[in-house]
Amino acid sequence: MQCGLSPIVGFRFSLHPMTNDFISVIKGALQETDTSNVWMHTDDVSTVIRGKQVHVFNVAKALTLHAAKTGEHVALSGTFSAGCPGDTSGDAYLDKGDNVANTDTTKQYVSSQFALYPMNNPNYMDVIYREVERAKELGVFNESMHYASGIHGDIHDVFAFYEETFTHARSEEHKHLVMTVSMSINSPSHGGL
Amino acid sequence: MQCGLSPIVGFRFSLHPMTNDFISVIKGALQETDTSNVWMHTDDVSTVIRGKQVHVFNVAKALTLHAAKTGEHVALSGTFSAGCPGDTSGDAYLDKGDNVANTDTTKQYVSSQFALYPMNNPNYMDVIYREVERAKELGVFNESMHYASGIHGDIHDVFAFYEETFTHARSEEHKHLVMTVSMSINSPSHGGL
Numbered sequence: 001m002q003c004g005l006s007p008i009v010g011f012r013f014s015l016h017p018m019t020n021d022f023i024s025v026i027k028g029a030l031q032e033t034d035t036s037n038v039w040m041h042t043d044d045v046s047t048v049i050r051g052k053q054v055h056v057f058n059v060a061k062a063l064t065l066h067a068a069k070t071g072e073h074v075a076l077s078g079t080f081s082a083g084c085p086g087d088t089s090g091d092a093y094l095d096k097g098d099n100v101a102n103t104d105t106t107k108q109y110v111s112s113q114f115a116l117y118p119m120n121n122p123n124y125m126d127v128i129y130r131e132v133e134r135a136k137e138l139g140v141f142n143e144s145m146h147y148a149s150g151i152h153g154d155i156h157d158v159f160a161f162y163e164e165t166f167t168h169a170r171s172e173e174h175k176h177l178v179m180t181v182s183m184s185i186n187s188p189s190h191g192g193l
Numbered sequence: 194m195q196c197g198l199s200p201i202v203g204f205r206f207s208l209h210p211m212t213n214d215f216i217s218v219i220k221g222a223l224q225e226t227d228t229s230n231v232w233m234h235t236d237d238v239s240t241v242i243r244g245k246q247v248h249v250f251n252v253a254k255a256l257t258l259h260a261a262k263t264g265e266h267v268a269l270s271g272t273f274s275a276g277c278p279g280d281t282s283g284d285a286y287l288d289k290g291d292n293v294a295n296t297d298t299t300k301q302y303v304s305s306q307f308a309l310y311p312m313n314n315p316n317y318m319d320v321i322y323r324e325v326e327r328a329k330e331l332g333v334f335n336e337s338m339h340y341a342s343g344i345h346g347d348i349h350d351v352f353a354f355y356e357e358t359f360t361h362a363r364s365e366e367h368k369h370l371v372m373t374v375s376m377s378i379n380s381p382s383h384g385g386l
Contacts, residue, residue, distance in 0.1 A: 010339055010340055012306075012338075012339065012340045012341055014268060014270060014375060014377075016209035016211060016268050017211060018209060018210060018211060018212070018213075018215035019211070019212070019213055020211075020212055020213050022211035022266070023381070043336075043338070043343070043382075044304050044377060044380055044382040044383050045304050045305060045306050045343070045375055045376070045377045045380075046306060046341075046375055048338070048339050048340065050339065073215065075207060075209050077207060077270035077375065079308065079340060079341075079373060081339075081340045084340070085318055086318060086321070086322075087339070088339075091339065111237050111238050112238060113205075113238050113239060115272065115371075117310045117312065117371055119310065119312075119317060120313070120314070120315055120317060121313070122313055124312060124313060125278055125279060128279070129279075143236075145205075145236070145241070146203055146205065146241050146243065146280070146281075146284065147203055147205045147241065147272060147274045147277070148205055148239075148272075150236070150238070178308075178310055180272060180373060182207060182238055182239055182270065183238070184207075184237060184238045187237055187238075188216070189236075189237040190237050
């Protein structure tokens with residue numbers, strides 16, 4: 001098996017609106033988001049998007065933001081992946097340019113948690129500690145916890161951190177990287193900023 | 194750093210009822226589940242339980258089953274972890290016996306997806322392929338997909354598979370194992386068994 005032959009980034013996620021109208025929240029977010037720069041497929045448990053990193057993160061953020069703007073309590077959980085040796089070259093739109101399709105800058109507080117899994121890298125704990133430091137430097141670190149780190153702030157700052165850390169936590173030598181993200185928005189449990 | 198000094202297994206998860214009554218569904222599931230065999234902590238994004246593997250899986254299943262029995266569309270997403278070198282020895286109930294506290298055998302169809310991340314193991318892809326074969330042998334395999342594998346069936350069979358695969362995908366030599374699980378129940382999107 002050969003590792004990391006393509007620059008495909010993928011994100012498998014579920015958007016969970018905690019409301020009886022969950023279907024209309026999800027469909028509305030999909031309608032308001034320009035997903036033309038990514039390949040997308042939905043099944044009965046989750047949705048996967050694939051393409052250039054810049055577009056995968058842009059679409060993930062836009063879908064989340066549009067769902068959040070309904071005012072409903074919504075949660076996003078998902079896994080970003082790149083460089084998996086079992087991956088195929090198909091189902092990705094790598095011929096797209098680098099201009100993002102979604103540019104809504106509406107502010108939205110999000111509280112989230114993430115974990116990095118750099119695969120087949122003996123120094124993976126160093127990568128994790130370095131990226132947690134990056135979160136602190138960027139002002140989005142919330143708290144330490146078992147199995148994850150808390151990241152919060154404005155949705156644009158939080159997604160910018162996630163995209164930056166996903167870039168820096170993988171390398172030519174260690175191409176297979178996994179990052180899980182769990183995000184909560186408009187929750188009655190948030191302490192806020 | 195030393196790896197895997199303790200037998201602590203952890204599960205950080207969120208339970209998402211897609212209903213306006215999400216708070217009562219979550220609180221009800223917590224009330225009906227005996228969580229006395231695990232350490233538990235909830236924050237504004239997720240809940241973490243820690244303890245012996247048998248109890249962590251038993252409590253995870255019971256919480257999910259009780260939420261499912263409301264008939265609402267509920268989703269579970271979470272990460273099982275063991276052997277993390279950054280883990281601490283605290284916050285775990287390892288002095289408990291092996292008798293599980295929750296024994297409700299009500300049948301419930303669940304559709305789910307999982308991914309295994311054996312850390313710092315050059316042969317991790319072999320582990321993953323072997324465990325997918327196990328799902329097929331046990332009759333819970335649903336379908337292949339990017340970044341995950343589909344697992345479905347009765348909740349008890351599905352959790353039995355997850356516990357078994359979590360046991361077999363780690364070893365004395367490779368102690369740090371992560372397994373993500375995303376589960377959907379009572380969904381209008383399910384094709385069913």
